[in-house]
Amino acid sequence: MKFLSWNVNGLRACLGKSFVESVLAEVPDFICIQETKMQEGQAQVELDGYHQYWCSADKKGYSGTAVFAKHEPLSVYYNGMNIDEHSHEGRMITLEYEDFYLVNVYAPNSQDGLKRIDYRMKWEDDLRAYLVGLDMRKPVILCGDMNVAHEEIDLKNPKTNRGNAGFSDEERGKMTELLAAGFIDTFRYLNPDATGRYSWWSYRFNARKNNAGWRIDYFIISDRLKDRLLNADILSDVFGSDHCPVTMELSIGNA
Numbered sequence: 001m002k003f004l005s006w007n008v009n010g011l012r013a014c015l016g017k018s019f020v021e022s023v024l025a026e027v028p029d030f031i032c033i034q035e036t037k038m039q040e041g042q043a044q045v046e047l048d049g050y051h052q053y054w055c056s057a058d059k060k061g062y063s064g065t066a067v068f069a070k071h072e073p074l075s076v077y078y079n080g081m082n083i084d085e086h087s088h089e090g091r092m093i094t095l096e097y098e099d100f101y102l103v104n105v106y107a108p109n110s111q112d113g114l115k116r117i118d119y120r121m122k123w124e125d126d127l128r129a130y131l132v133g134l135d136m137r138k139p140v141i142l143c144g145d146m147n148v149a150h151e152e153i154d155l156k157n158p159k160t161n162r163g164n165a166g167f168s169d170e171e172r173g174k175m176t177e178l179l180a181a182g183f184i185d186t187f188r189y190l191n192p193d194a195t196g197r198y199s200w201w202s203y204r205f206n207a208r209k210n211n212a213g214w215r216i217d218y219f220i221i222s223d224r225l226k227d228r229l230l231n232a233d234i235l236s237d238v239f240g241s242d243h244c245p246v247t248m249e250l251s252i253g254n255a
Contacts (some may be wrong), residue, residue, distance in 0.1 A: 001250055004028040005143040005217060007106070007200070007243035010037040011045070011066070017240035020046055026235075026247060029070045034106035034145045036064035036090075055079060057090035064090040065144070067104050073097055081130045086123060094134075099253040100225075101134045105144035110165040117170055124174035132181050139222040141250070142183070145200075145243065146218050150175045150185065153195060154215040166216060178220070186219045186232035186248050197234050200243045208242075219248035228252055 004026050008014040011033060023031050024047070031050065038061070040054035050068035055078045057063040073095040079087035080094040080103065095102040105127070110120045134140050148171040152158035161167045179185060191197065198213025207213060219232055230249040238244050 001029045001252055002027065003030045003032065003102075003141065003143060003219060003248045003250065004245050005032040005034070005104070005145075005219065005247075006245040007034040007145040007217060007241060009035050009241040009243065011064075012038055012043045014240045015043060015045065019240055022238050022240060023047075023245070026245070028247070030102060031068040032093075032102070032104040032143050033066040033068070034064075034104070036066050037061050038064060040066075053078075053093055053095065055090045055093045058088045062089070063106060065093050065104050065106050067093050067095060067102070069095060069102075071097065073102075081126050083126055086126060100139045100141055101137075103131065103134070103140060103142045103144075105142060105146065107145060107147040109147050110168065110171060112165065114163075114165060114168060114170075117165075117168065121170060121174065124171075124178070128174070128178050128181055131178070131183070135182060135222050139225050139252075140183070141222075141225075141248075142220040143218065143246075143248070145216060146175070146220075147216055148172060148175050149214045149216055150188075153193075154188075154198075156196075156198070156212040156214070166214060182223050183220050184223055184226050186221055186229055187215070187234065187246070189226065190229065190232050198236065199234050199246055203242055217243055217246045219246060221248075221250070225250065225252070 039056045053067045075096045077094040080092045110117045149155040199217035201208035201213040228251040232248045235245045
C-alpha cells in the first residue's frame, strides 16, 4: 500500500495549484492532508474512488485535517485522543482497519518565543499515550506535519535555529520519547545519513530555491512493521504549498 501525506497550507488555494494532479500521479491508497484551512463542503475535491473524511477546526480558516482513502475503514475517530482541550482545532483523524490504525496529525506549532510550548508538551504526552494505547491493539501508522525537526541533520541551519519553535530541545525530546515508545521514523530508518532532504521551506529569503529547509513531515510506524517497510520518500519537486508531500510504501495486509 502507498501512503501520501501533505501539509497543503490551505487546500482551496492548493486546489488551484494542481493539487489533484500531483497527488493522483503518485497513485496512493491513502492521501492524508494537514492545514486544510476549510470546512467540509467549502470546495469540491474531485478524487474519484476515494472516501473522504474531514476534521475541521472550530475556528474557520484555521488548521484542519482530511484523509482521502481508497479503502473504507472499519471506523473513524475525529480529534482522536478523547481529550476536550485537543478537540477544537481539527488536528487529528484516526482510521481503523483490520490490520492497522492510520493516524493523520497536524501538530500544534509552539509559536515565536515558544509561547505555546506548554500546550505543545501536553499535546505530545497525550499523543504518545494515545498511540501506545492503539499500538497495544494493532500496529499504528502515524503521518503528518509534526512541526519538529528531530535531529541536526533534519534542517539546513541547526545552529542558528537551536531553541526556536520546531527545533527546541523540548520538542526534539518529545520526538525522541515517541520513537523510544516503540515507533520508527521511516524516512530516517531507510536513509540514516541522507542530508539536504527537507519537506518545508520558509516563504522568505528564497529558502526553497536555496534548499534552506526543514524535515518536519513524517511517516512514523510501529516498530514491528519495519520489516514491511518498502520505501519512504520526500517529493521535493512537487509545489503548491510551503511544504511538499512525503510518501511511504508498506507491505501490509487487509485495509
